[in-house]
Each structure stands twice: as C-alpha cells, then as structure tokens.
Amino acid sequence: MKFFIDTANLAQIKEAQDLGVLDGVTTNPSLMAKEGIKGQNNILKHYVDICKIVTGDVSAEVIATDFEGIIKEGEALADLHERIVVKVPMIRDGVKAIKYFTDKGIKTNCTLVFSAGQALLAAKAGATYVSPFIGRLDDISVDGIGLIEDIRTIYDVHGFETEILAASIRHPLHIVQCAKAGADVATCPLSAITALLNHPLTDKGLAQFLADAKK
Numbered sequence: 421m422k423f424f425i426d427t428a429n430l431a432q433i434k435e436a437q438d439l440g441v442l443d444g445v446t447t448n449p450s451l452m453a454k455e456g457i458k459g460q461n462n463i464l465k466h467y468v469d470i471c472k473i474v475t476g477d478v479s480a481e482v483i484a485t486d487f488e489g490i491i492k493e494g495e496a497l498a499d500l501h502e503r504i505v506v507k508v509p510m511i512r513d514g515v516k517a518i519k520y521f522t523d524k525g526i527k528t529n530c531t532l533v534f535s536a537g538q539a540l541l542a543a544k545a546g547a548t549y550v551s552p553f554i555g556r557l558d559d560i561s562v563d564g565i566g567l568i569e570d571i572r573t574i575y576d577v578h579g580f581e582t583e584i585l586a587a588s589i590r591h592p593l594h595i596v597q598c599a600k601a602g603a604d605v606a607t608c609p610l611s612a613i614t615a616l617l618n619h620p621l622t623d624k625g626l627a628q629f630l631a632d633a634k635k
C-alpha cells in the first residue's frame with residue numbers, strides 16, 4: 421500500500437519525504453487555505469513547490485463545478501508538472517470531465533466519494549484514483565472501512581484498474597485497517613503516519629537494551 425500525505429504544508433511534506441516512506445501528496449482547497457495560500461498564481465506556484473519535494477503523484481483539486489470550467493482548470497493544473505494529478509469532485513460534470521481527461525492521458529483523482537456506486541462510476545469513467553472519505557463516514561456512524569472493502573470487491577470482480585485512495589484518515593488504526601481492506605493508497609495526516617512508530621514495548625525494550633549495552 422502506498423502512503424500519501426494529505427496536506428499542503430511544505431515542512432510536513434519534507435518530513436514525510438525524509439522518513440523515506442512517502443509515495444505522493446494529496447491537497448484540497450481547505451488544506452491550501454489552512455496554509456494561507458491565496459490567489460491563483462500563488463496556488464499554482466505552491467503545487468510546483470510540492471512537486472519539487474516528492475517523487476510521486478501530487479493531487480491538485482479543481483474549483484470549477486461545470487464541465488468546461490473543470491476542463492480548463494484541470495488542463496492548466498496538468499501542465500504545471502508531470503506529477504500533477506487532477507482532482508475532480510464526484511458530480512455529474514466531474515464524471516464527464518474524468519472521462520475527458522482519461523481519454524487525453526491526464527491522471528485524475530475522483531474526490532468526495534462516499535458510496536460504492538459513486539466509486540463504480542468513477543472507475544467506469546477511467547479515474548486513476550478514487551478517494552473514499554472514511555473518516556467523514558465514521559463521523560456519521562457509517563462504516564468507512566466497510567466502504568473500502570466494498571469498493572475492493574467490486575474493482576477486483578470486474579478488473580477495474582482505478583486505485584483505491586483511502587482519504588479522510590484520522591488515526592493510525594485507520595491506516596492499518598485500510599491496508600487489511602486492500603486500499604491501494606492511504607492519504608494521511610503526518611501525525612497518523614508517525615503514530616505508526618509507537619509502541620510502549622518498543623520503548624521499554626530499547627531502554628533495556630541500551631542499559632544492558634553499558635554493562
């Protein structure tokens with residue numbers, strides 16, 4: 421399973437890259453706003469800055485919600501850097517745009533996916549990635565990991581190549597559950613990735629080994 425980091429924070433992206441386990445980055449308008457990135461030129465420059473840090477795919481989201489607007493924005497984003505993946509919402513014109521981008525060889529990430537039916541539609545349109553938001557489903561008492569399992573089954577039965585990019589991950593257990601459920605990618609906050617390091621028995625055992633090494 422690939423690890424993406426779900427942030428527009430350059431320091432956090434560098435930290436994850438330095439850890440040696442980073443395969444890509446996802447962003448969205450909320451994450452860009454959180455970093456105070458404003459204005460079209462600054463936003464485009466920020467995507468390029470992210471691409472310079474990592475070696476994998478970088479999802480950049482369109483703001484337009486109409487077909488023509490999504491195409492115009494998406495093509496401009498794709499022209500920025502070879503690693504840019506155009507992130508498109510799961511709406512009618514979004515699905516049409518994903519098919520258009522697929523036919524042109526432009527990679528896409530279909531975002532805001534909350535059902536197996538939506539994931540099926542994204543795969544039919546040829547999306548490179550589909551992003552089910554598991555944390556937001558858990559928030560409303562719907563089983564987010566169960567959705568990953570359902571999409572895995574559908575894609576495997578029918579041979580869809582769209583990669584399942586589990587998003588809205590909140591904690592390290594989500595990452596482990598996504599791995600078990602067969603997600604191709606988990607996009608996570610840095611805190612969830614580094615939390616995978618932790619186990620009290622590791623700390624206790626290391627302290628003992630270091631103490632014994634001095635004897």
Ligand code: G3P
Binds near residue numbers: 426448553587607
């Ligand atoms: O990748 C989508 C993700 O950013 C949404 O996460 O925590 O806002 O539900 P969250």
